[in-house]
Amino acid sequence: ANDWDVLIIGGGAGGLAAAASLLKRRPSLNVAVVEPRDTHYYQPAWTLVGAGAFRRRDTARPMTQVMPRGSKWIRARVAGFDPERNQVILDDGDRLGYRALIVAPGLELNLDAVEGLRDSLGHNGVTSNYLFEHAPYTWECVQNLKHGRALFTQPPMPIKCAGAPQKALYLSCHHWEQRGVLKNIDVHFHNAGEALFGVADFVPPLMEYIRRYNATLNFRSTLQAVDAGHRKAWFVDRDQDGNAREREESFDLLHVTPPQKAPAFVADSPLANSAGWVDLDPASLQHPRFANVFALGDVAGTSNAKTAAAIRKQAPVLAENLLSVLDGRPPSAAYDGYGACPLTVEKGKVILAEFGYQGVLQPTFPLAPTQARSLYWWLKAKAMPRIYFDLMLKGHEWLTGPAK
Ligand code: FAD
Numbered sequence: 001a002n003d004w005d006v007l008i009i010g011g012g013a014g015g016l017a018a019a020a021s022l023l024k025r026r027p028s029l030n031v032a033v034v035e036p037r038d039t040h041y042y043q044p045a046w047t048l049v050g051a052g053a054f055r056r057r058d059t060a061r062p063m064t065q066v067m068p069r070g071s072k073w074i075r076a077r078v079a080g081f082d083p084e085r086n087q088v089i090l091d092d093g094d095r096l097g098y099r100a101l102i103v104a105p106g107l108e109l110n111l112d113a114v115e116g117l118r119d120s121l122g123h124n125g126v127t128s129n130y131l132f133e134h135a136p137y138t139w140e141c142v143q144n145l146k147h148g149r150a151l152f153t154q155p156p157m158p159i160k161c162a163g164a165p166q167k168a169l170y171l172s173c174h175h176w177e178q179r180g181v182l183k184n185i186d187v188h189f190h191n192a193g194e195a196l197f198g199v200a201d202f203v204p205p206l207m208e209y210i211r212r213y214n215a216t217l218n219f220r221s222t223l224q225a226v227d228a229g230h231r232k233a234w235f236v237d238r239d240q241d242g243n244a245r246e247r248e249e250s251f252d253l254l255h256v257t258p259p260q261k262a263p264a265f266v267a268d269s270p271l272a273n274s275a276g277w278v279d280l281d282p283a284s285l286q287h288p289r290f291a292n293v294f295a296l297g298d299v300a301g302t303s304n305a306k307t308a309a310a311i312r313k314q315a316p317v318l319a320e321n322l323l324s325v326l327d328g329r330p331p332s333a334a335y336d337g338y339g340a341c342p343l344t345v346e347k348g349k350v351i352l353a354e355f356g357y358q359g360v361l362q363p364t365f366p367l368a369p370t371q372a373r374s375l376y377w378w379l380k381a382k383a384m385p386r387i388y389f390d391l392m393l394k395g396h397e398w399l400t401g402p403a404k
């Protein structure tokens with residue numbers, strides 16, 4: 001049975017923004033959001049929590065409070081898809097039918113891909129801003145460290161908010177600089193990739209901060225295992241030709257960005273591409289084989305930066321195109337790959353990286369885009385949470401512009 005006009009999987013940034021954009025356009029639509037958790041998290045502020053610049057409790061809201069008016073919350077977990085029958089399968093075996101489906105369960109932190117990480121987090125200086133539970137521990141460790149070794153890691157791409165691993169480094173170093181202890185701390189960045197940032201224009205201004213904070217960059221260096229008890233971490237370093245070498249490092253602080261992957265129930269489904277993400281047309285956000293299936297947010301198999309900023313632009317495009325499909329018309333709105341990463345290079349200054357597909361710069365404001373600015377710190381720390389909760393999750397799209 002087609003229980004719902006539109007069934008949305010996930011009550012995170014993507015699912016709720018899509019629900020709000022749809023209901024804004026067509027309030028009569030019969031929309032349900034399947035979401036197992038009773039709390040919605042504003043993850044972008046966890047970087048600030050790790051630097052003592054935002055209260056953790058302000059990043060969590062009851063799901064009932066953020067669910068867009070007119071949508072029905074179904075508290076359940078999806079276990080699989082049956083797109084031939086227009087049904088999703090819940091983990092208790094029940095099925096829900098739909099006329100159109102939106103897949104938005106985000107991505108999964110793969111803690112088990114690093115041996116010992118699960119048990120080490122939260123102990124002896126091992127921390128991560130990527131988890132609600134541990135972001136405050138980052139700030140505790142940063143304040144306590146007066147001398148020693150601090151390591152910051154970045155796993156292979158794709159990850160959400162690819163700038164966040166280095167944001168943790170900059171904000172920690174800025175605190176140590178202000179306290180006069182930075183000179184006593186040996187700071188290392190271990191990046192599985194080959195570049196400090198994926199869009200070349202932003203690398204030179206970021207390198208200035210790397211030099212200022214006297215941090216050592218290690219590229220093609222991937223965290224394999226950690227033992228908080230002995231304060232040891234093991235990396236696999238590769239040279240340009242791909243030859244691997246294991247390296248043991250001691251630390252006093254280890255900020256880990258965990259490896260990330262598509263959720264298994266998506267990767268193992270008929271909706272996935274070969275990498276496990278939802279297969280999508282990059283412009284229309286429509287599935288190439290199942291015309292009534294759409295996706296947005298971190299689970300999308302598009303090449304944009306996995307950010308809430310991307311969702312701000314994706315949701316209206318998806319809403320337009322999904323309504324076209326329900327009405328028997330071809331999709332006509334196009335997403336240009338916009339994403340944004342506010343790089344917190346100092347406590348009080350941000351380089352606002354905004355770019356689309358192929359790394360094309362897309363600045364919102366008519367200001368030199370690679371400049372660190374206090375205006376953008378204010379945008380990130382003060383304005384953005386309100387833009388997110390009061391505009392984006394409510395379907396107010398004046399900042400986004402009409403979907404074309
Ligand atoms: P999520 O918001 O993660 O939501 C997914 C939802 O789906 C969850 O509620 C989950 O419970 C639910 N779900 C999962 N599995 C199932 C299932 N089987 N059935 C039903 N529901 C399910 N973005 C920016 O734009 N700017 C930033 O500065 C920024 N900084 C960040 C810093 C950090 C430390 C982190 C972690 C992220 C940051 N991001 C930033 C990224 C941003 O938070 C994500 O891109 C965004 O939340 C993705 O939204 P989503 O809806 O795809 O996934």
Ligand code: UQ1
Pocket residue numbers: 044307308309310312340341342352364380384387388392399
């Ligand atoms: C943004 O749109 C967004 O999503 C709502 C974020 O996530 C919370 C961001 O961090 C940023 C920087 C943007 C970009 C927004 C503007 C207005 C330039």
